[in-house]
Amino acid sequence: MDLRQMEYFVALAEENQFTRAAEITRVSQSGLSAAIKSLEDDLKAKLFIRTTRRVELTAAGHALFPHARNLLAEANAGRDAVAATTAEFAGALRVGAEQCLGSVNVPEIVERFHRRHREVEITFTQAGSGDLLKRMRGGDIDLAFVAGTSETTDPQLRLTGLDHVTLATEPLVLLTPPEDPLASQKSVAWNDLQDRTFIDLDSTWAIRVVTDEIFAKRRIPRRVAFTVGDIHALVDMINRGLGVAIVPQSVSRKTIAADLQTLSLEQRDPVWTVSAAYAHSERASHLTTEFLGLLEPR
């Protein structure tokens, strides 16, 4: 039983699939399989029931899960506590983030950064990517987590002239109510969506801008009947059967979307891309570097 096994265990419990969990934890599928097996041998208990279709926690696995989470959280807290005694940072850091960042959990990093550097005055703003980038160009934000797609042409979403790094990419998917006529299919073509009623965020958010662009570019009319301000409200309205929505794949994996149907989109071209953009100001650059350092590694 070690921390690496706990990471694998948590990822597998959350993804319910070896292949996806292996991608997230960045090992080969066989490596993940072997690690889980060795954990099960160690604990002398089966943790997952496997079929080729689904992987599910056993009672023993359910019992272990919260402890595994605590273990990982405690390990991070330990790292942070040590870093807090060594690191000598001061000043202020202004962070901004989009909604729908999927696999990139910015609030968690804000918390960890704050634990490490209590002297740094950190501020956090959730806003649309266009808005964030404008503020960054105006010098009002030091670090922005924004999203877009590979084919975005909207000038407000371009990262030209800014230092930035790509953090994650994932496909866009269609989210429908379970009783939707399309729900029996596994995938759908853009063209087949023109008669549907859509739910979407308002146009301050990147997912709306990007989706509008995609339909416009393909000259497909789209009817957005319901406009909401946050992604949970969006999923809630799909649950109520009011329409469908285009979202990044990670949204479809949230528990609130468990009952919904996820359809992949033919031509996977426009890929949802999450990036961090940062001003290379003298004042904040070492802080942004430290912040970004808390993201993936370890």
Next chain:
Amino acid sequence: MDLRQMEYFVALAEENQFTRAAEITRVSQSGLSAAIKSLEDDLKAKLFIRTTRRVELTAAGHALFPHARNLLAEANAGRDAVAATTAEFAGALRVGAEQCLGSVNVPEIVERFHRRHREVEITFTQAGSGDLLKRMRGGDIDLAFVAGTSETTDPQLRLTGLDHVTLATEPLVLLTPPEDPLASQKSVAWNDLQDRTFIDLDSTWAIRVVTDEIFAKRRIPRRVAFTVGDIHALVDMINRGLGVAIVPQSVSRKTIAADLQTLSLEQRDPVWTVSAAYAHSERASHLTTEFLGLLEPR
């Protein structure tokens, strides 16, 4: 950063010495040294200040310590939670333990056993070894953690006829107040103790029986002026300068004894030995096996 490193780290932080911590964690001294070094490299912070005389936590080490403890506790809790779902134990287990068991922490195991097997009615009795063994022979206890020395002849403390396993051995030492005339020495001969005033437990406890035996066998008179019922009271009275005491080495390492002087005894022959004795009754044997399994391994 892994759980093995945390074990090593905690052991070293508690022992303040590589050699002793390595014995406790059962690795070579060099292995421990390398593991701590790799942990420090990983966290990019020195955790200990080393001199050849003493090893002390740095600020970073102090920051990590509680998290390391939590990590180990959480790992055990995880193991227990899993075991609780698999194991099928029921019935009752009656455990007894001496005071002064040193490295063997019975209450902790009682707790873990209880977490694993809530259906088992566990009872715990703290009492002297002689008493416990009598009760065991009478069938009133299933498992007893007792102590004695290699040269014990007292029939009440003999384990003959009982299944038992040796759990730990350690030397006996002399504990004196810091201002004691002997305090400058590193060791002392039994013969030089005949004029001293002793503090000791009452004769229901093994440490008293054993010490009396040692002095009697060597025909050295001993004056026990203060008789107490528990080991903390004993150490407290030494702290007050009222006398000296023979105790197992592990007692001298407790924090309450931090200000006291520890002298090793010439001729290390009588070695303090902690054993677990158990009836091999049909009813309880699998429970005692499970209980003992929680001791050292993993």
Next chain:
DNA sequence: CAAGTTTACGATTTTCGTAACCATC
């Protein structure tokens, strides 16, 4: 039969212990 998991196996990396070396009281 197709998507997904386990098994087999060789290569790489890590870990561990012995023994020699080095530092401090």
Next chain:
DNA sequence: GATGGTTACGAAAATCGTAAACTTG
């Protein structure tokens, strides 16, 4: 100079990834 920590290095073990075999819906 004795106690105790680190370094060097070879042996052993664990980890990981590719590819083939297997399982299930």
